[in-house]
């Protein structure tokens with residue numbers, strides 16, 4: 001059993017010190033979102049007993065900071081309560097990443113109100129924008145967030161930014177902040193850019209796993225400079241109830257902090273959650289060997305000596321792609337990318353409206 005969560009709040013920013021297990025429980029989902037990167041391949045999903053064994057084995061070897069239960073839509077798994085309970089017994093924090101369109105009632109109160117559990121709901125903008133991007137799901141997603149807050153469940157949300165919502169995003173947050181003003185609980189949020197499937201290409205390893213679904217991103221990704229500008233504006237804004245949960249202008253998985261192992265529903269893992277290729281299968285490789293592979297890959301990256309890492313402007317990236325932004329913008333490497341967000345230099349300003357490299 002892990003220790004309590006003293007000194008950390010899910011609204012106070014994620015300070016990753018231990019391992020993160022990122023578990024896609026299923027590729028099933030009732031929605032068809034416009035830029036969802038999850039390929040819907042029929043897979044033999046690991047069952048409840050197998051996932052319990054996986055999370056407890058890793059926890060015996062190393063402190064697990066966070067278990068992220070994802071999909072597809074994780075609430076589509078009828079055995080989610082048992083997997084969530086096992087996660088809470090193995091990790092410091094457990095979150096469920098959800099679209100918010102399936103009912104909460106399948107999960108019991110003692111799990112939902114657990115002090116080390118939180119939901120992360122996807123919200124991409126005001127109703128008309130969210131509905132355009134996420135298959136008409138605004139009403140249910142917003143209702144899910146409100147219902148969770150009203151029940152005292154720890155809730156936060158994540159927005160995926162593209163040309164469709166970038167210009168209205170900050171203004172929408174101000175409106176949302178007013179709407180949430182009466183809530184007792186602070187609501188954390190984070191921002192990501194949409195994934196360009198071509199840019200992530202064959203990242204990960206040599207094994208085929210749940211691939212990235214293809215969609216065109218031509219002209220859709222915000223530039224690094226625009227993300228830097230938005231990040232600084234959000235960080236400087238005094239919200240009443242909203243709290244920006246990241247120190248990075250371009251959020252990643254924090255790969256170089258404690259390491260991330262990302263599993264697909266069939267148990268194939270990689271060390272990058274956006275990689276369409278896998279390193280091995282947890283059905284055949286022991287957790288000890290998996291951790292050895294992870295440590296070797298982390299050591300081979302330059303992050304620990306990087307100035308952006310020591311100042312938490314970047315928490316590392318195992319592919320060096322920062323979720324595809326490096327290749328998409330035709331930049332030399334991740335440090336050039338980070339420099340572009342921070343200096344907001346002319347190169348990035350020129351890139352506005354210009355076709356990306358992929």
Ligand code: SF4
Pocket residue numbers: 256302303304306307308309314315316317318320334335338
């Ligand atoms: S900029 Fe690159 S080298 Fe530096 S911390 Fe980020 S991913 Fe690592």
Ligand code: SF4
Pocket residue numbers: 251252253254255271272273274275316317318319320321322323324
């Ligand atoms: S591309 Fe890098 S930052 Fe993004 S999920 Fe993969 S390892 Fe993490």
